[in-house]
Amino acid sequence: MYFGGFWGGIVQPDPRNSNRSLCSNVLIRGNSRGIMHAMSQSPTPSASQNSSNLSFRARFLWMASATVVTIYALILVGGIVRATGSGMGCPDWPKCFDRWVPPTAESQLPDNYQVIYANRGYAETEFNVRKTWTEYLNRLLGVFTGFTILLTLLASIPFRKTDPMVFWLSLSGFILVGVQGWLGSRVVASNLNPGMITVHMLLAQVIVGILIWSLLRATVQPGSNNDLLQLPRWVFPVLVAATLLGLLQLVIGTQVREGVDLIAKQSNNENRHLWIDNLPLAFSVHKWLALPLTLFNGWLIVDLLGRTQNALMRKLVIGLAVVLGATILMGMSMDRLNLPAFAQPLHLWFASLIFGIQWAILLVMYQVRQPSPHDEQAHKNLQPNHAN
Numbered sequence: 001m002y003f004g005g006f007w008g009g010i011v012q013p014d015p016r017n018s019n020r021s022l023c024s025n026v027l028i029r030g031n032s033r034g035i036m037h038a039m040s041q042s043p044t045p046s047a048s049q050n051s052s053n054l055s056f057r058a059r060f061l062w063m064a065s066a067t068v069v070t071i072y073a074l075i076l077v078g079g080i081v082r083a084t085g086s087g088m089g090c091p092d093w094p095k096c097f098d099r100w101v102p103p104t105a106e107s108q109l110p111d112n113y114q115v116i117y118a119n120r121g122y123a124e125t126e127f128n129v130r131k132t133w134t135e136y137l138n139r140l141l142g143v144f145t146g147f148t149i150l151l152t153l154l155a156s157i158p159f160r161k162t163d164p165m166v167f168w169l170s171l172s173g174f175i176l177v178g179v180q181g182w183l184g185s186r187v188v189a190s191n192l193n194p195g196m197i198t199v200h201m202l203l204a205q206v207i208v209g210i211l212i213w214s215l216l217r218a219t220v221q222p223g224s225n226n227d228l229l230q231l232p233r234w235v236f237p238v239l240v241a242a243t244l245l246g247l248l249q250l251v252i253g254t255q256v257r258e259g260v261d262l263i264a265k266q267s268n269n270e271n272r273h274l275w276i277d278n279l280p281l282a283f284s285v286h287k288w289l290a291l292p293l294t295l296f297n298g299w300l301i302v303d304l305l306g307r308t309q310n311a312l313m314r315k316l317v318i319g320l321a322v323v324l325g326a327t328i329l330m331g332m333s334m335d336r337l338n339l340p341a342f343a344q345p346l347h348l349w350f351a352s353l354i355f356g357i358q359w360a361i362l363l364v365m366y367q368v369r370q371p372s373p374h375d376e377q378a379h380k381n382l383q384p385n386h387a388n
């Protein structure tokens with residue numbers, strides 16, 4: 001994968017190894033082609049030091065990006081599992097019908113499987129191969145995430161010397177993915193308790209947030225001299241407010257979903273056209289909060305696009321506009337078309353992307369505002385004891 005595409009192909013030297021003049025117009029570090037190009041012009045330091053720094057950074061970029069992509073895929077597949085009612089497709093955990101590879105036909109199950117799994121909702125439910133395999137694929141993707149986060153953690157080890165925060169963030173992500181796996185088993189054990197699903201979903205957002213943080217921390221150069229530093233001071237607190245509003249909407253959305261789950265259960269998954277009119281008050285709040293949230297973000301998006309030419313920031317802001325529009329479109333489809341199953345996972349997925357992008361914008365803004373290693377060194381040089 002060539003990261004320059006997403007990162008806007010900006011030339012990126014590593015600030016710890018390169019001379020300041022080279023850093024004058026950069027934002028991202030870790031773009032392998034960019035660093036190579038920059039290093040070829042830099043008189044300092046040794047080429048081998050730079051290339052080893054490059055390789056561990058590039059490796060981390062690869063792994064952390066793959067993990068973020070995998071977790072978003074998992075959020076989408078998790079939503080599909082719920083919308084298709086496949087959550088109990090595997091009544092036990094970690095095995096599925098007590099097998100590592102689930103059955104493909106009812107004949108492969110014991111005759112009394114409905115008795116065995118009666119307390120898991122199978123008393124009157126028959127085996128459904130589509131649901132079982134949908135849930136199983138969800139679990140496989142979960143295991144795959146376990147591997148990618150482990151590799152991300154390993155790739156972060158060299159950062160312990162240069163920027164330990166990257167390592168600690170990766171370690172937290174790794175531990176939380178383990179907790180999430182355990183929580184997944186609790187969700188199944190609770191017969192898909194709506195509150196447990198909410199905690200499971202919110203933890204997924206926390207994990208992806210931590211990984212985006214480690215990714216940007218390892219790649220965005222502190223104190224880089226670009227037009228993001230010229231933005232007015234009020235932009236940052238306003239962005240924080242927009243992100244908090246987005247989070248509030250996300251949490252209220254989970255309450256709407258819990259309401260949908262309750263009605264679905266009470267109505268035995270029938271009469272779908274009646275569900276939307278019987279949702280709790282949270283649904284009205286959720287719908288109306290979407291209006292100020294959209295206006296607020298829309299204004300911020302237009303304002304930021306007018307103020308910055310930074311390639312990464314523009315991509316994030318345009319991405320935010322797209323996923324905001326898509327979330328609302330899916331929300332309105334559910335409202336007008338009686339909760340079509342296809343819109344449920346997509347609504348959750350786009351809403352999760354809103355949070356991820358808002359968080360990434362905040363982190364980029366925060367990171368570039370940090371003093372660069374060069375500035376810190378210059379500050380130290382001005383200290384009286386240094387002068388002596």
Ligand code: HEM
Nearest residue numbers: 249250253254256257260290327331332334335344348351
């Ligand atoms: C930017 C605005 C919005 C955001 C960030 C947002 C976010 C969310 C989230 C996170 C959920 C929980 C999904 C889950 O846990 O599976 C949800 C559920 C829901 N939202 Fe929204 N939403 C927004 C706008 C809207 C609008 C405008 C409508 C309707 C007009 C709407 C209708 C719904 C419905 C019906 C549910 C329940 C979905 C289900 O049962 O799967 N949302 N929303």
